[in-house]
Amino acid sequence: MLVTSYFLICLIVEMRILSNHKSKQKLKFLNKFEPLLFSYLEGDGLPEEIVHKIPHRKYRFLLEYLGEFLLMLKGEDFNKLAALITSTKLSDYLLLKLSLNSKKNIIFSSFFVGIAKIKKAEPILQMKIKKHNDQIFFRCSTALARINSYESLNLILTEFKRFKYYSYLLLILTEFDEEICNKIIKLLKTELPEPLTVTFIRVLRYYKFQTAGQSVLTCLVYSYSKEIIIESLKFIEEIKYKKAIPAVSRLIEHSKPEISSQAVKTIMKLDSEAFEDRVYSKLFDQNYEVQYQAAYGILNYCNDGEEKLSELAYDLQNSNAAAISRMLLSEKKVKEG
Amino acid sequence: MILLKYIIIFYNYLLLTYTICIGTIYLLLNILSFKRILQYKRKMAYVDLKKIFKFQNYKPISVIVPAYNEENTIVESIKSLLQLEYPEYQLIVVNDGSTDGTLEKIFNHFSIRQVAFSPLYKLDSMPVKSIYMSPRYQSLVVVDKANGGKADAINAGINISKNPLITVIDADSILERDCLLKIVRPFMENENIIAVGGTIRVANGCDIIQGNIVKIGIAHSWLARFQTVEYLRAFLFGRNGFDVLNSVMIISGAFSCFSRDALIKVGGYRRGSIGEDMEIIVRMHEVFRIENPETKITFIPDPVCWTEAPERLKILRSQRIRWQKGTIESLRLHMKILFNAKFGALGLIAFPYYVIFEMAGPIVEISGYFVFTFAYFFNIISTPFAIAFLSVVIIYGMVLSILSVVLEELSFKKFPNIQDLFMLFAAAVFENFGYRQLITWWRFKATIEYISGKRNWGKMEKKGFN
Numbered sequence: 001m002l003v004t005s006y007f008l009i010c011l012i013v014e015m016r017i018l019s020n021h022k023s024k025q026k027l028k029f030l031n032k033f034e035p036l037l038f039s040y041l042e043g044d045g046l047p048e049e050i051v052h053k054i055p056h057r058k059y060r061f062l063l064e065y066l067g068e069f070l071l072m073l074k075g076e077d078f079n080k081l082a083a084l085i086t087s088t089k090l091s092d093y094l095l096l097k098l099s100l101n102s103k104k105n106i107i108f109s110s111f112f113v114g115i116a117k118i119k120k121a122e123p124i125l126q127m128k129i130k131k132h133n134d135q136i137f138f139r140c141s142t143a144l145a146r147i148n149s150y151e152s153l154n155l156i157l158t159e160f161k162r163f164k165y166y167s168y169l170l171l172i173l174t175e176f177d178e179e180i181c182n183k184i185i186k187l188l189k190t191e192l193p194e195p196l197t198v199t200f201i202r203v204l205r206y207y208k209f210q211t212a213g214q215s216v217l218t219c220l221v222y223s224y225s226k227e228i229i230i231e232s233l234k235f236i237e238e239i240k241y242k243k244a245i246p247a248v249s250r251l252i253e254h255s256k257p258e259i260s261s262q263a264v265k266t267i268m269k270l271d272s273e274a275f276e277d278r279v280y281s282k283l284f285d286q287n288y289e290v291q292y293q294a295a296y297g298i299l300n301y302c303n304d305g306e307e308k309l310s311e312l313a314y315d316l317q318n319s320n321a322a323a324i325s326r327m328l329l330s331e332k333k334v335k336e337g
Numbered sequence: 338m339i340l341l342k343y344i345i346i347f348y349n350y351l352l353l354t355y356t357i358c359i360g361t362i363y364l365l366l367n368i369l370s371f372k373r374i375l376q377y378k379r380k381m382a383y384v385d386l387k388k389i390f391k392f393q394n395y396k397p398i399s400v401i402v403p404a405y406n407e408e409n410t411i412v413e414s415i416k417s418l419l420q421l422e423y424p425e426y427q428l429i430v431v432n433d434g435s436t437d438g439t440l441e442k443i444f445n446h447f448s449i450r451q452v453a454f455s456p457l458y459k460l461d462s463m464p465v466k467s468i469y470m471s472p473r474y475q476s477l478v479v480v481d482k483a484n485g486g487k488a489d490a491i492n493a494g495i496n497i498s499k500n501p502l503i504t505v506i507d508a509d510s511i512l513e514r515d516c517l518l519k520i521v522r523p524f525m526e527n528e529n530i531i532a533v534g535g536t537i538r539v540a541n542g543c544d545i546i547q548g549n550i551v552k553i554g555i556a557h558s559w560l561a562r563f564q565t566v567e568y569l570r571a572f573l574f575g576r577n578g579f580d581v582l583n584s585v586m587i588i589s590g591a592f593s594c595f596s597r598d599a600l601i602k603v604g605g606y607r608r609g610s611i612g613e614d615m616e617i618i619v620r621m622h623e624v625f626r627i628e629n630p631e632t633k634i635t636f637i638p639d640p641v642c643w644t645e646a647p648e649r650l651k652i653l654r655s656q657r658i659r660w661q662k663g664t665i666e667s668l669r670l671h672m673k674i675l676f677n678a679k680f681g682a683l684g685l686i687a688f689p690y691y692v693i694f695e696m697a698g699p700i701v702e703i704s705g706y707f708v709f710t711f712a713y714f715f716n717i718i719s720t721p722f723a724i725a726f727l728s729v730v731i732i733y734g735m736v737l738s739i740l741s742v743v744l745e746e747l748s749f750k751k752f753p754n755i756q757d758l759f760m761l762f763a764a765a766v767f768e769n770f771g772y773r774q775l776i777t778w779w780r781f782k783a784t785i786e787y788i789s790g791k792r793n794w795g796k797m798e799k800k801g802f803n
Contacts, residue, residue, distance in 0.1 A: 231394075
């Protein structure tokens, strides 16, 4: 055991020394390269000229450096930096790395082919996502999404079935442009597992995609799933889809407090006047969340909301509703200074 | 005489078996943790938390900070806590009847004014004198109440919490800016989760500016370095290992997150409890696991919270005595979990482990040292046996500590300097010669004190960060 520990220590120290050495080399390279890059961004030189000055073995440093900027920048600066990859030998370098079998290389290169939108990488990426590895799947799917490869959407969804984490899928789908919403609307018409429907509606909410109102309303009306109903309500609230008012109003009395509270919240944003009395009655619900949302809605969306809550705040018989009213009124007063 | 000799020999073999058992359990936990941490790291590597929180169903949080005589640090702590990254949270600072200028400092810096809140829940706590809010920092709520201890202060905070998740933080903890995003994530992924704990690290030796860690380093004193290794061991593989078995029995009071409804259902924290952070977790297991066996109390391995480790023996002693008494109290109050198959691995593995190795451990170890020494000097045990025994004790201890440092380096790599890494390895070796025995001695004393009825909290002073 002692010997194993000794070897482990040696290994760890060696790894650390190598990593420090690499960091130093990278820093040295960047000190040289940074002025070149900034003058290029200001308009001096062509992409090939810049890349030509960099030795092949330092490509990785260059790409690692560019990666942070490519994620942050937009517009002309982004295009100029992307051109350093797309119109130079770097794109061949990345395609070669991507086609290798090494996981490390695939993960590294897929990021750059995706962010720089190298269309030529599509077939290789499609092949790679079939590999039974979650990291490769996630990175390559994200790259395909960034390239806006809609031909790969079905493949991504099929291959995703092997993995459990829908948060990943959400991240992948939101890397596509807004056109993804039209594809999702079509898919929502088919029979889907609950978490997938929820994820799709979240993507629509992310893009605030107005055209999807009717499709999501259909999900709301025909679904029995708590998650789908809540997500649909949130979407309807986000885009203020008035046609959904009758369906939403029916959910105010839902037996599940999570649904009822969300319905109260949504309806107050859609049409507070018409539902004021019904929502007021929810102040006396058994559930705190429902009470809170009702009080919040009345205070913020009704004309005489403040007076109504003030009356209630000192009504000791309804202590919980009174406590919530006092809290919200105090918060409002403090906010108003 | 012969009978005594045989008893002593038997006891020595028993001790050896005990040591091998505890070491083996730790090794197994280490393996489980290693796998879990790697999985966690892989999972988190793809996730842009801020983006996910933008459009997923995040739940708002109420962050409760009990504060007692914290005038030196309270303003910086609040400022730092107001900068956490999370879409929606309220910060509730509970002044637990401080006798210094804690409340005045808050008044002066945050221009708070009294508001007409009344409790939303009815958990037991000492009377609340006043509640304040700040027009400038609208998420800040300050509760001023009569002194009643930490558990009591947290209960008072829960009573006015408006959000469905509750995070409890020590006033002198330093948090990573994204700690709330990380700790809430398990609640979003699994509806059965009722509590999540975070990993605590030792902040001694780190550069801290305005309540934020700007550079991670290792403590200057060996006492704090030993504790750094201890924290790595406890959090990186102790709790992670038990988490794989859904048997986390303690989440640190310095940083924990709960479902408010679950807290209300179990009646909040137990007032006057010595180890309130462990007690509430064990009670939650007891209440919820019977109703729903899928209930989960989990733990995130990310180092999200930093705390000051005592650098004076007197303070360390007082802390460890309190921890040991807290452990005994929590176990004693919930003995029905012991060997109860209804609780799964918790009842059959984790709880017995805590009873045998954490609660009774100091008694076995200290008596072992005496019996071993006696037996050796009176030639009851042979020299080879003595060497084998000592080797097992020391080597196991060293290997486990070294493994925790290795695990840290392979996973989170928080210490940027290679010198710090060497120091950690050195501390992992040297802590086995004196430090561990001292801690065991204090735990032993605490156990005896607890048995003899001395069950107070003890005094805990903190130096405060520079």
